[in-house]
Amino acid sequence: MSAERIYRLLLRAYPPDFRAEYGREMVLLFRDQCRESDVRTVRFWAMVLSDVARSAPALRAAAWRAWVNESTQTMEVIMKLAAMLTVLLGVFGIVGAVVEWVAGSKGAIDGTYVLAVVLGVFANVLLLGAGVAILLRRPHAARLALFASLVSVVAARLLFPWMSYFSQLVGFGLPVALLIALYWPRRASPVAQ
Amino acid sequence: MAGRLPYYIEYRYIAKRHAGRPPEAYLPLPPATFHILLALADGELHGYAIMKGVAARSEGTVRLGPGTLYGSLKRLLEAGLVEEGRERADPERGDERRRYYRLTPLGLSVVRAEARRLEGMVRAARRKKLIGERPA
Numbered sequence: 224m225s226a227e228r229i230y231r232l233l234l235r236a237y238p239p240d241f242r243a244e245y246g247r248e249m250v251l252l253f254r255d256q257c258r259e260s261d262v263r264t265v266r267f268w269a270m271v272l273s274d275v276a277r278s279a280p281a282l283r284a285a286a287w288r289a290w291v292n293e294s295t296q297t298m299e300v301i302m303k304l305a306a307m308l309t310v311l312l313g314v315f316g317i318v319g320a321v322v323e324w325v326a327g328s329k330g331a332i333d334g335t336y337v338l339a340v341v342l343g344v345f346a347n348v349l350l351l352g353a354g355v356a357i358l359l360r361r362p363h364a365a366r367l368a369l370f371a372s373l374v375s376v377v378a379a380r381l382l383f384p385w386m387s388y389f390s391q392l393v394g395f396g397l398p399v400a401l402l403i404a405l406y407w408p409r410r411a412s413p414v415a416q
Numbered sequence: 417m418a419g420r421l422p423y424y425i426e427y428r429y430i431a432k433r434h435a436g437r438p439p440e441a442y443l444p445l446p447p448a449t450f451h452i453l454l455a456l457a458d459g460e461l462h463g464y465a466i467m468k469g470v471a472a473r474s475e476g477t478v479r480l481g482p483g484t485l486y487g488s489l490k491r492l493l494e495a496g497l498v499e500e501g502r503e504r505a506d507p508e509r510g511d512e513r514r515r516y517y518r519l520t521p522l523g524l525s526v527v528r529a530e531a532r533r534l535e536g537m538v539r540a541a542r543r544k545k546l547i548g549e550r551p552a
Binding site for chain 2: 249274
């Protein structure tokens with residue numbers, strides 16, 4: 224195997240973006256080094272390996288930091304959109320619960336039904352509050368509101384088993400998704416501060 | 417996400433971000449970086465010429481391999497201290513086209529500031545008679 228082929232294999236230690244940008248130049252430089260050194264000596268390969276061992280991990284770490292930073296920015300935008308959606312769904316849920324209350328009040332209603340509707344309204348108010356808290360960058364308050372909303376929805380579902388699929392999806396799915404996103408480890412996120 | 421950023425993004429979000437920073441904000445420079453900037457003070461050079469220049473100037477004490485050199489150049493390009501010149505073949509080293517690099521005005525200010533900082537340190541060491549005369 225030629226020295227250049229070995230060096231091309233060693234280049235795989237570098238991040239792909241860096242290789243794409245500077246790989247050709249590095250091979251050219253290595254070729255120049257080969258012309259002016261004895262590639263059969265241990266000293267030459269010790270220098271080559273030491274260069275790769277020193278620079279590749281640092282560049283990999285820098286690429287990883289850049290990726291985390293980029294992901295954090297993307298995550299922040301997603302969280303803002305999710306928070307706005309949560310506020311809208313919270314308002315929609317409150318209106319829906321009130322409409323149901325008005326419709327249900329025309330017939331005979333029992334205490335369990337009333338409690339289920341009250342819990343539904345409470346859960347949606349909490350969902351709305353969680354959305355506002357995320358927008359105001361209060362992750363702790365948002366987490367508390369989401370947990371409380373989840374508990375309220377579970378209680379309402381146990382009391383009122385005929386809850387619509389949409390209500391269940393919003394009631395369970397949205398708080399769980401937001402809690403996962405809020406607990407997801409990331410660096411320097413203003414939302415998670 | 418991956419790959420090189422478009423030039424307008426580089427200019428808008430990277431080059432402009434560094435535009436307002438004073439040269440002193442970049443100090444102290446790592447030795448390899450200072451040597452690279454010092455080599456580029458002579459004018460536009462390609463990678464191998466920078467490497468040879470650094471080895472010659474440091475009397476062989478600083479040896480930059482391809483990974484260290486291009487890793488440093490990448491950071492210097494991102495910081496706006498160095499820019500790429502026209503890609504061309506070096507008549508002395510065959511007809512392969514090579515990338516050339518040169519100092520930006522900011523890069524020149526930074527290398528001057530670092531040289532002044534080092535000069536100040538050498539003066540302090542001289543005043544304490546640690547160098548120049550017989551050590552105390």
